[in-house]
Amino acid sequence: MLVRLADERATGVLVRDHGALYLADGQVVHAESPDAPGLDVLLTASGRLEPGSWAEAVAQAGSRREVARFLVDSGQVAGGELEICHLGALFDAAFFALAPASGPSRFRYGVAHWIGRVRPVPTQVVEREAQRRSRLLDSVWPYPAVDTAPLERSPHTAGRAVGPRRQSLLDLADGVRTPAAVARKLGRPAFNTLLEVRRLAAEGLIATPGEPAAAPETAEPPSVLDSALLRRLRDALEATL
Secondary structure: OHHHHHHHOOOEEEEEOOEEEEEEOOEEEEEEOOOOOOHHHHHHHOOOOOHHHHHHHHHHHOOOOOHHHHHHHOOOOOHHHHHHHHHHHHHHHHHHHOOOOOOOOEEEEOOOOOOOOOOOEEHHHHHHHHHHHHHHHHHHOOOHHHHOOOOEEOHHHOOOOOOHHHHHHHOOOEOOOOHHHHHHHHOOOHHHHHHHHHHHHHOOOEOOOOOOOOOOOOOOOHHHHHHHHHHHHHHHHHHHO
8 A cells, every 4th residue: 555655646644553654745754653752752852852842833833734844943953853853753653553463554645744744755765664673673582572561671680781771771671661661751762672672682681471481401201211221121131041
């Protein structure tokens, strides 16, 4: 459907179970997902923008669908900084929206997002980046169950030295928060958080749900030992006859 919409140069919103892609003239201009922090979280959590300033921008320019332009024109965020932050949020949300398990797709023509246009991205670039991220996660630790389960610290973390950025993530691994909740709490992109979670899981610092247990080391099977013993007894008996 995304390829067809790009060929049509369609404008509207592609809605899936885990997110939505907003298109203008067949290009992606915005994306959002409940699994990824939005542009507002990324800007305010990083200290680039006060929460009140974001609320003011939405109130002043949301109805005109020019929130991004308002932030730049009012001098609250530099144009280049907003563009980089918005692209990060777009690719972050698109990764979840385009996930294979994200359910059926529905397209609503003519719908525009209130953030407005920042930097349109070709649909094939968005799709290719989502696939690259999926492969990267699996190359680090091929257990996707850790992406959505509540994070639990492994007992092996005791005495292990980690950097402050990783430690802040481990501090929130309380058995209740999921990676998405941790990303939102820390104000970090969700994919970056997932990548760090998989690295921590690969290092044994975060528990992996459903991870196969290591097979215990055992001696030679009893049946083999018994057969060998019987052969020795037979040979000994034959030697005495």
